[in-house]
Amino acid sequence: MLKLPASVRVDAAPALWAGLQSSLRAEAAQIVNGAGAELNVDAGELQQFDSVVLTLLLSAARLCKELGVQLRVLNVPAKLQELARVYGVAELLWPESPEAGQGT
Template sequence: MLLLPATITLRESRDTLQLLTQALQSAPGEEVVIDASPLAQFDTSALAVLLECRRLAGAWGKGFSVRQAPPKLAELARLYGVDALLFAD
């Protein structure tokens, strides 16, 4: 399981994506799970990072889901219509 940092805004998004991409490549197993519980400050850039991670995981033949998302992140994902792409049932 990969952990998100406490903050993902436009300022941190590029570095966060680079770190997560490296971690995704070396993640064992057939599914990548990201724990979003540390995330405290974010904007729509967090969704963009997570969607790109999902795309990369799929390209490498791995499943992808986000767990323990803060309620405001889940609400933002619903608003943009991407919640089903990111969050496991």
């Protein structure tokens, strides 16, 4: 399972995306080879962030779809859920239900 860092800010986004993209590709290949369909990302450590985290998550979801897996973000902080709702992208990140990001 991949994990988001404790801090995701706009100044670190390009480097974070480069690393995340590489990790997503590697993880997706293992999942597909194992006949899986879901790639989990743990957001439980995320404490400091701005709206760029939504861009990263949406980009990750898009990449996962291209790679044949579905992104599932687990342990989503309430503040991030609210930010996604305010920006109107919560349904894109958590299509199952508002509580979907609460996973274990």
